[in-house]
Amino acid sequence: MNTEFSLMLKSIRISHGYKQFQYAKILGCEPSYLSALERGKKEPPKPYKLEQMIQRMNLSEDQAQRLRNAAEYRINNIKIPRESNEVVREMCVQLNKKLSSITIAQARLITQVLSVEPEEFRM
8 A cells, every 4th residue: 555645644643743533533534544544554535535635634735745746656546548559558567567676766767767858859
C-alpha cells in the first residue's frame, strides 16, 4: 500500500495533537477507516474525498499539495491509455516488472528524462 501517504497522514494528525477518533470525526470518516489509512491497509482516498479531507485538516497549501502528491501513488491510478503505441506499452510493462528493484538514482534519471519536452529530442 501507500506508505508515504500513510506516514504523512499520521504525522499531520499527531502534529495537530489529535487522537485517531478525534481526527476521524473532524475528517468525516470512521475511526477504523482512518486507522486503516494510517497503517497503509487502505489505499488513499479518491481525489474528491481527499479534497474534502484536506479542507477539514487546516493544512498549509504546501502540506495539502504534498498530501495530494503522496495520494497519487495509488496503485490503481496507473493506467496505460488504449491509444498508446506498442513501444510505450512495452516500456510500461518492463518498468512495472522492475519497480521493486529500481534505485533512487534510476528513479531520478527516469523522472528527469520524462520531464524533457518531446521537441527537445528532435534531431
